[in-house]
Amino acid sequence: MMLFTQAMGLPVITADEAEPLGRVEALTIDARSRSIACLRLSGAPKHATAVAWNAVEAVGRDAVIVRSRTAADPGQSGFPVHREALGHRILTEHGAAHGTVKDIAFxxxxxxxxxxxxxxxxxxxxxxxxxxxxxxxVGA
Structure with a gap:
């Protein structure tokens, strides 16, 4: 398992040329599949701002490795809209409050x-x- 807070700020590099693409700024969750849809990048001026999860080769404690420059513009690629989960309130399907999200394991x-x-x-x-x-x- 890995935590969102551990992944934030990790460098993202390509497997084929060890080229830096940027750093993990955020992880976008697809609530339907209950999984990460893409990595949002920062510090990537000549590359796109997101990488689809299916392009990720490995996530380690020191870096995220992606197959190649398989980055896409999140506005045109079908990625879900990014909604920050960390720090947001949690409600059950019946409207009962359950605190806030402190971290997420994936x-x-x-x-x-x-x-x-x-x-x-x-x-x-x-x-x-x-x-x-x-x-x-969340479900009750």
Missing amino acids: DPATGEVRTLYTAFGDIPGDRLLGLGSYAVV
């Missing part, structure tokens, strides 16, 4: 969201139902 091989960590306790990733600008919604 499988670095598949991008699957495994656990949402809150001050009120851990929530399994398979309970994730939605992610919007107001809240993260």
Whole structure:
């Protein structure tokens, strides 16, 4: 497992030429599949601003390796709109508050969201139902 907070700021480099593409600025979650859809990059002036998760070869403690310059413009590639989950409130499907998201654990091989960590306790990733600008919604 890896945490979102551990992935933030990691350099993103290509496997074929070891070319730096930027750093992980954010991870965009696709709530339908309960997995990471793409990496949002910062510091990538000559490259696109996002890399699809299926282009990721490996995520380690020191870097993220992608197959090649398989980066795409998030506005045109079908990536979900980025909604920040960290720090946002959590509501159950019945509207009950469950604190805020402190961190998120994901499988670095598949991008699957495994656990949402809150001050009120851990929530399994398979309970994730939605992610919007107001809240993260989870099944009760």
